[in-house]
Structures are given as structure tokens and as C-alpha cells.
Amino acid sequence: MTAPGHVLVVGASAAGLATAETLRRKGHTGRLTVLGAEPHLPYDRPPLSKQVLSGAWEPARARLRPPAHLSTLEVEFVLGDPAVGLDVTARAVATASGRVVAADAVVLATGLRPRTLPGQETLAGVHVLRTLDDSLALRADLLARPRVVVVGDGVLGAEIAATARTMGCAVTMAGPQPAPLALQLGPFAADLLAGLHTANGVELRLGAAVTGLAGERGTVTGVRIETGDVLPADVVVVAFGAVPATEWLADSGLTCDNGVVCDSRCRAADGVYAAGDVARWHHEGLDTSLRLENRTNATEQAVRVADNVLGADRPYTPVPYFWTDQFDVKLHVHGTTAPDADVVDGDPSAGRFVLTYRRDGVVTGVLGWNMPKQARLRRQEFLGTALVGGKP
Amino acid sequence: MNVSVDQDKCCGAGTCVLLAPDVFDQRDEDGIVVLLDERPPGDLHETVREAASVCPGVAITVGS
Numbered sequence: 107m108t109a110p111g112h113v114l115v116v117g118a119s120a121a122g123l124a125t126a127e128t129l130r131r132k133g134h135t136g137r138l139t140v141l142g143a144e145p146h147l148p149y150d151r152p153p154l155s156k157q158v159l160s161g162a163w164e165p166a167r168a169r170l171r172p173p174a175h176l177s178t179l180e181v182e183f184v185l186g187d188p189a190v191g192l193d194v195t196a197r198a199v200a201t202a203s204g205r206v207v208a209a210d211a212v213v214l215a216t217g218l219r220p221r222t223l224p225g226q227e228t229l230a231g232v233h234v235l236r237t238l239d240d241s242l243a244l245r246a247d248l249l250a251r252p253r254v255v256v257v258g259d260g261v262l263g264a265e266i267a268a269t270a271r272t273m274g275c276a277v278t279m280a281g282p283q284p285a286p287l288a289l290q291l292g293p294f295a296a297d298l299l300a301g302l303h304t305a306n307g308v309e310l311r312l313g314a315a316v317t318g319l320a321g322e323r324g325t326v327t328g329v330r331i332e333t334g335d336v337l338p339a340d341v342v343v344v345a346f347g348a349v350p351a352t353e354w355l356a357d358s359g360l361t362c363d364n365g366v367v368c369d370s371r372c373r374a375a376d377g378v379y380a381a382g383d384v385a386r387w388h389h390e391g392l393d394t395s396l397r398l399e400n401r402t403n404a405t406e407q408a409v410r411v412a413d414n415v416l417g418a419d420r421p422y423t424p425v426p427y428f429w430t431d432q433f434d435v436k437l438h439v440h441g442t443t444a445p446d447a448d449v450v451d452g453d454p455s456a457g458r459f460v461l462t463y464r465r466d467g468v469v470t471g472v473l474g475w476n477m478p479k480q481a482r483l484r485r486q487e488f489l490g491t492a493l494v495g496g497k498p
Numbered sequence: 499m500n501v502s503v504d505q506d507k508c509c510g511a512g513t514c515v516l517l518a519p520d521v522f523d524q525r526d527e528d529g530i531v532v533l534l535d536e537r538p539p540g541d542l543h544e545t546v547r548e549a550a551s552v553c554p555g556v557a558i559t560v561g562s
Contacts, residue, residue, distance in 0.1 A: 127551050131544075150556055152509070167507075170556055402513060405552040429509050429554075436510060436529070478510035478529025486516070 110210035117215030118142025121382025124408035145186035154241040155265040192358040214380040218348035231326040252340035263345040268432040278309040365397040370421040391423035400428040440485035441471030500561040509555040
């Protein structure tokens, strides 16, 4: 294909900005437009549940790039104007304000929308955490040191619980898993993480699904769980997953099924690509359809999408990776976890170790518990160095 | 090219080391980035720019 004249990126967060930056870096000299639903300049999301929520960082420190750098990219940023429709044939995107932007190639990077509990919009004191505004609103409530219930036992819920506890709140974590991040870490590391939260004063009410919210006179008073108990709360954070933001593509003709379905090139249709949390593509190395909700995937997939927009025709085959910081523990997970786990470095009782996960004797993943460098070295040993270069 | 790193923003992923091990390393004790070469040679410029672009902690800045 010939180089596109005008590229439109829908989404102005990590994946969208990295797409634009990479297009410029790799020689795209034509027009470049980035459309964002939020009014803010592109900012980073991982700090929203940690440094921004705790107040350790001013919100401006979470910006992905300084404004002066953004202006060197010669990108037309259209912010605060959500996309509402896509015409795949014309490669034209309509926005909430009535704008229509047509391009030669369109990159979909609209991310996720938090799942919510029924009725939560009508109750004061209930929060989600996806945007900068969400983080600042939650922070304002946490400053009064309320009783907090976090609904969610995954990465986001556990980080919010740790930050709220560090801010002096009484915190309860609720969710269906036996331990926080059990799905992502396996039982050994998840049990240690449960111990970390308990030692820091977080009350764990896990192993029971949340069934709803309790409220009085328009304000939340607690969280109902399937045992019939109500966990009392002044503030509730609902962080039990998110769904790809694809509602606006419902009439586009694209296949949206747990994300925008793409081929191995991250291509959803001719001239239409997807990157980041919203994209489900075929991973040739793992021979499976995959959608990754993690920070490194946003930028690495964006690099590959930019390559392919410019005509490279290369598959995207990353090693899945995420990190999370909770209290004084930094976890780094490379690859995919499996039932068999062995400590290969460090000592769990000393609070520093590396685990490898094996399936049928083959190492599929590596976890570092306060040992990021050593975990990365094991990744290179077992899973290869591939970022976006080749097969892992 | 002039490279700088913000160790406070670094999350210890090691993405930069995977891409450009002659320019970046990690501290043994906590995985935080160590800059080995503030002015890398020309044949590494493209790789270092990619490392800055994909850094998940937004901790690498590249100036001219």
C-alpha cells in the first residue's frame, strides 16, 4: 500500500499518542489528527491509582509529554469531543459535537469503560477510576479518611485499596477470588499479596461475589455480598473490571466481540487498525486471539500499528507484561502464568524473589517480587527479548 | 542526541534495557533505570527514540 496522506487516531491516551509519535518518528509527513474524548492533554493512567490518588504527584506530572513536545509532533489534537460513529468505507469518524473527520487510515484506540454496579449512578459516594477526573474526585473523598470498600480484587482494586489505606482510610477489599490477583499471579504469590494487604490493615472480604450496593437517602452506606452480609462504607470504589469502549462502533460493520476484532496485523478492516486496551488481535506466536489491558501493550501495539499503517505488514507478537505497586512491593509479571511455580531467585521470607511458571515443563512466565531486574533477566532467558520485533 | 532519565517516574519494567542495553541498565536492588550513555552514537538514535516512546513509566526524555 502507498503511504497514507492523512491518519486519524481515535483516542488520546497512551496508545493513541504512541501511535502518533511513532508515525512521525518513522517518517509520516502527512496530516495527523488525534481525537480525544476527554478535555485533557494526553496523560498516563497507572499513576491515577497511586501517585495522583495519594497526592504524591500533582496531576501535571502524569502528563505523557510536555506541551512543548506535543507541539513538535505537528498533530491536530481535537480534545473533549468523543467519537460517536465510524464509516469504515469512507474512513470517516463522526464526533459528539457534529464534526466529521475523514482520513486515509484510521487507528482505533478508545480504551476501556469501567464496569458498574446497578444503580450506582444514583448514589453519592460511589466512584470508578478510569480518568484523571475520576482520580481527583476519589482523592477529594479519601482526604476525609472515610470507611472505604473497594469492589474488585484485581490489579486496579488492589492498588486503590493500598493507596487508600496508606492515606489513612479504613479499607475493605471485596471480590470473588480467594486472594487478590489470584487469576494473574497464581495461588503462591496471590496468597503472599493477601498477607501484605492484611499486614497493612486492609480487611479482605474475598471469596464472595458482590451483589449490589446499599444506600440511604441517595448516599451509599455499604456493599452487599453474596453471603448476605453488608460491608459498611462511606465511600465505595467499583473496580471490578472494564469493557472495551466500542459502543460507538455498533453500526460501523466492524466485528466487536470483547474488543475490536483484528487480524495479526492489528487490522480491523482495510485501512482501519486498533491499538491498546480496545484491540483484540491474533497473536501468531501464542496462536490465540488476545486482548491485553496493560500499559506496555498500549505503546508496543501502537508501534506495530504505526509500522503497518505505513505499509510494513508485520504481525504483533509481544510478551505480555504488567507491573503493579502495592505498599512497598513492586510486582513485575512477564509472559503468562501457569499452575506450576518455582522460586528461582531470592527468598519469599525476605520479601524479594523471582518465580517462574511452567506448563508441561516449559517456562511460560516470570514473576518478580521486588526483584524487577532479575525478573527481566529471566524473561530474556526464557521468553526472549521480543518487544514488538518478532516472535517471543 | 542528549538522553535523560527520571528515576522517580521509572517503574522498573526494563523495556529500555531490552531495546538498548548499551544505553540503559537497571539497578540490581530495585530495578530502577541507570543511564549508561547520555550521548549515544548515531546508530543507536532510532532505538533510543523508540525506548523513550514506549517507556511505560514515561521516564526517558530525548533531546537534540
